[in-house]
Amino acid sequence: MYKKLSQEEQYVILHKGTEAPFSGEFENFFETGIYHCKQCNQALYDSKSKFHSGCGWASFDDCLQGAVKEQLDADGKRVEIICANCGGHLGHIFLGEGFTQKNTRHCVNSLSLTFEKS
Numbered sequence: 092m093y094k095k096l097s098q099e100e101q102y103v104i105l106h107k108g109t110e111a112p113f114s115g116e117f118e119n120f121f122e123t124g125i126y127h128c129k130q131c132n133q134a135l136y137d138s139k140s141k142f143h144s145g146c147g148w149a150s151f152d153d154c155l156q157g158a159v160k161e162q163l164d165a166d167g168k169r170v171e172i173i174c175a176n177c178g179g180h181l182g183h184i185f186l187g188e189g190f191t192q193k194n195t196r197h198c199v200n201s202l203s204l205t206f207e208k209s
Contacts, residue, residue: 093130093177103202104130104179107171112147115201119143124208125155126199131177135159135204136197144190148182149199152191159197172197179203 102108117126121143126136135158136151144150157175161184164171172181182199190196 094132096130100129100202103200107165107180109182110148110200110202115148117149117199117201117204117206118147120149120206122206122208124206126151127205127207128174128177128179128181129203129205130179131174132205133158133174133176135174135181136199138209142191144188144196144198146196146198149201149204150190151197151199152193152195154197172199174203 096104103110123138125134127134134155136154140151140153142150142152159172160175161170161172169183172184173179174181181203185196185198187194188196
């Protein structure tokens with residue numbers, strides 16, 4: 092069963108919007124636990140893969156296996172990341188920036204996530 096979303100959450104998750112940079116709850120949040128899709132509660136990211144990129148959004152260099160799908164964004168230039176379970180928009184993935192050894196950044200809207208402390 093899907094969670095009822097606020098208008099702002101609907102804008103991001105259902106209509107592929109983006110929250111304002113540096114406004115998200117999880118941008119500078121570094122507790123230990125698991126991040127879930129706000130719409131369907133699918134586990135998406137382990138806090139061990141989170142890092143501070145300074146980009147203004149939550150950043151992860153990996154997702155939980157099979158949790159996220161990648162697809163070409165409507166602009167044809169970026170790769171969008173969506174929840175593999177419900178298709179909710181999470182953000183975008185960027186490669187080759189050199190932030191971590193994996194050289195990958197999942198740039199995720201905090202509005203797309205919930206957090207479960209472990």
